[in-house]
Amino acid sequence: MTEPKLAQEPKVDLGVKAGQDTKEPGRENPKYLWRSGEMVEWDKATVHISQLGWTAISSVFEGIRAYWNNDRQELYVFHLDAHLKRLSQSMKIMRMTSPFSKEELSEAITGLLKANEFRGDAYVQPLAYFGGGIPGYLAVLERPGEIVITARPSASELSAPKVVHCNISSWNRISDNVMPPRAKAITNYQNSRYVSTESRVNGYDFGIILNSTGKVSEASYACIFIVRDGVAITPPISAGILESITREVVKDL
Structure with a gap:
């Protein structure tokens, strides 16, 4: 696996405005996210206000868990291939094509986890959407989607007994x-x-x-x-x- 490439000045920004505090109480932001082939510093990932809202209409995503094994000091991603297959199916339903193969996205996710140096359970979210200022309600056929991947620390509750009502x-x-x-x-x-x-x-x-x-x-x-x-x-x-x-x-x- 190749080492993640860090982009100091990403060509296209996505996320939040530089310097803006987006941390949840008690949670630090990760160092990087991945966008369309590049590792981007979290605080430098921005998006124009006009991109909000309509873009989400056609967006599809995955929620992928990664579990930390303290004995082996390794992070294990839960059924990554199956998640990426479902992401591909969701994109197909939206008539959205992927500019990246499943293997490239798999490498992007593992590279992002390495770059953020997580030493605990994590939650990974690949998101695909129609960019370029196209409102999500318009019919767009077989157009490549843009893909952004984020990862955050997220403790597992699998071993905690829990009753829900x-x-x-x-x-x-x-x-x-x-x-x-x-x-x-x-x-x-x-x-x-x-x-x-x-x-x-x-x-x-x-x-x-x-x-x-x-x-x-x-x-x-x-x-x-x-x-x-x-x-x-x-x-x-x-x-x-x-x-x-x-x-x-x-x-x-």
Whole structure:
């Protein structure tokens, strides 16, 4: 694997204005993000105000976990190939082509994690969108998307026992003939946001979403399993779910 190339003065800026404090309380910003083939210093990644909003309509992304093994002093990325395959599928649904191969994006992610020198669990987010000032609501066919990858420290909760309280949401799940939920698109998450907001207002942690036929689809930000007679059961893809990678892994266990 080649060493990450650091761009001191990126040709195109993306992110936040230089010098602006974007840190969450108690969290430091990482050193770098990756944009269209270059490693860019976090605080130098900016975007023009006119790019906000409309660009997000056609944006697709992935949320990828990386887990730190303290004994081996190594960071392990969770099913990276599967995530990049789903990103490619989401881009295809948006009629967006990728200027980078899966292998190049894989190398970009591992290079970004190395450049940021993470020594703990991390969350990686590749994001693809139509740039160039094109409003996301316009029909754009087979145009290359721009890709930016960010990574942040994010502690895993896998080993922490946790009970959550759920309600059945009054909002229905979006369907394939409305806004295909199989695409991991930012706009699809407005459905999840409505569900999550309703749940929090009423004192719950998550909302369980039913599809238009009244069948269980998924939770506001998660897939659902129940165990019956020792068998794990989960809604099918046809129930309007995101094709969850975690779901497939659990099914294979």
